[in-house]
Amino acid sequence: MNFDEEIFSELRLNVREFVRREVEPIAIKMDREDYFPEDVFRKMGHMGYLGITVPEEYGGSGLGYLGQAIVEEEIGYSSPPLALSYGAHSNLTLDNLYRNGNKEQRELYVPDLCTGRKIGSLGLTEPSSGSDALNMRTRAEISGEYFTLNGSKTYITNAPYSDIFLVYARTGEEHTAFVVLSDDKGFSRGKKFDKMGMRGSPTGEIFFDGIVLDKSRVIGEVNGGRNIILSGLNSERAILSFIFVGLAKRALEEATKYSIDRKQFGKSLYEFEMIQDKLAMMYSEYRAAKLLAYDALSSVENNNMDLKSAASSILYSAIVSERIAREAIQIMGGNGYMKDTGVERLLRDAILGQIGAGTTEIRKKLIAGALIKDIKKGRGIE
Numbered sequence: 001m002n003f004d005e006e007i008f009s010e011l012r013l014n015v016r017e018f019v020r021r022e023v024e025p026i027a028i029k030m031d032r033e034d035y036f037p038e039d040v041f042r043k044m045g046h047m048g049y050l051g052i053t054v055p056e057e058y059g060g061s062g063l064g065y066l067g068q069a070i071v072e073e074e075i076g077y078s079s080p081p082l083a084l085s086y087g088a089h090s091n092l093t094l095d096n097l098y099r100n101g102n103k104e105q106r107e108l109y110v111p112d113l114c115t116g117r118k119i120g121s122l123g124l125t126e127p128s129s130g131s132d133a134l135n136m137r138t139r140a141e142i143s144g145e146y147f148t149l150n151g152s153k154t155y156i157t158n159a160p161y162s163d164i165f166l167v168y169a170r171t172g173e174e175h176t177a178f179v180v181l182s183d184d185k186g187f188s189r190g191k192k193f194d195k196m197g198m199r200g201s202p203t204g205e206i207f208f209d210g211i212v213l214d215k216s217r218v219i220g221e222v223n224g225g226r227n228i229i230l231s232g233l234n235s236e237r238a239i240l241s242f243i244f245v246g247l248a249k250r251a252l253e254e255a256t257k258y259s260i261d262r263k264q265f266g267k268s269l270y271e272f273e274m275i276q277d278k279l280a281m282m283y284s285e286y287r288a289a290k291l292l293a294y295d296a297l298s299s300v301e302n303n304n305m306d307l308k309s310a311a312s313s314i315l316y317s318a319i320v321s322e323r324i325a326r327e328a329i330q331i332m333g334g335n336g337y338m339k340d341t342g343v344e345r346l347l348r349d350a351i352l353g354q355i356g357a358g359t360t361e362i363r364k365k366l367i368a369g370a371l372i373k374d375i376k377k378g379r380g381i382e
């Protein structure tokens, strides 16, 4: 993948300008008031960011996962929660629906999700099944041409605002993906959660009480949900890594600037070797996370289904972004601990990186399992 192509440099400048104008002025308000900027989100549709992986004939911009990663990274730099809501809509829901939907479904759902006229969510997690996601209780009973959906999903990003949900349910012993609409009879929303971080990215519950769906709502094959879940995981992990790459860059920049401005014992902080040690380690970890994320992205773009690459990218970017945000606060001393400086929010946001879209422990389990398999099969480790 060539990262220097003119079109992607232009996209980066374009997103950076959008972030400066539209996102940076509300980033603190989003955190303080748990405020979701619906208008800015819809503007991201007009800018072509929401449908960035979708071809132009369906209302997208056709810039693929590299385009989506650039948007995530640049928005993550200013507002990780907006980047999280963007990822849930644009990658988890829209890209998934586009890749797995048939022509009619693409025509029906994709254009409105690209413009932002409709907001989307992906519903996998349930109160009794998080890491063990396939062990879900939500069921769709088939009778003739129809399915009757009963159950619930929790911790769903954008759910308080979404119109279109890509939902997984059990069909017998298997799983099937369905489109559920917020105006379907039997659909309801629960509370919006009050979170420690990622505030401004709305998270909620949804309930299905005997929703009747015809076959036009099945995405992919009946009983083919497991493959859809698994096929989307690599791109989801690679793309979401970029939220934490952007967050780490912001924390590092804030801390570096502060180390120049702040003087103690007659010297700028950066003149103390212990502060230099911190800055150097923060930079090295940030760069490693960024390169790992672009490496995972190029595997996804090349359809390489090796799960180690994407899983290690999000594992590492989540862990180091949390460490970098913590060190930034340390370098800024009491000032870093104050809400007004806007750095402590980055630490609270970073913690979600080790929980959402699969936890650190599950990522480690996957990576270690894949390594063992490779060696047992006589393959080397690349």
Ligand SMILES: Cc1cc2nc3c(=O)[nH]c(=O)nc-3n(C[C@H](O)[C@H](O)[C@H](O)COP(=O)(O)OP(=O)(O)OC[C@H]3O[C@@H](n4cnc5c(N)ncnc54)[C@H](O)[C@@H]3O)c2cc1C
Binding pocket: 088, 121, 122, 123, 124, 125, 129, 130, 131, 132, 154, 155, 156, 157, 158, 195, 198, 203, 352, 355, 356, 357, 358, 359, 360, 361, 362, 365
């Ligand atoms: C802000 C936010 C947004 C989210 N958005 C979405 C969304 O849009 N859509 C969606 O479907 N879900 C979403 N989720 C849910 C998220 O994917 C789950 O929270 C996550 O998968 C973990 O599940 P859990 O919370 O039930 O934890 P659990 O599965 O109960 O895990 C609890 C702890 O046990 C550990 N653990 C579990 N199993 C093992 C094991 N085998 N070995 C070692 N340790 C283990 C975990 O790593 C964790 O530390 C979101 C969550 C949050 C917090």
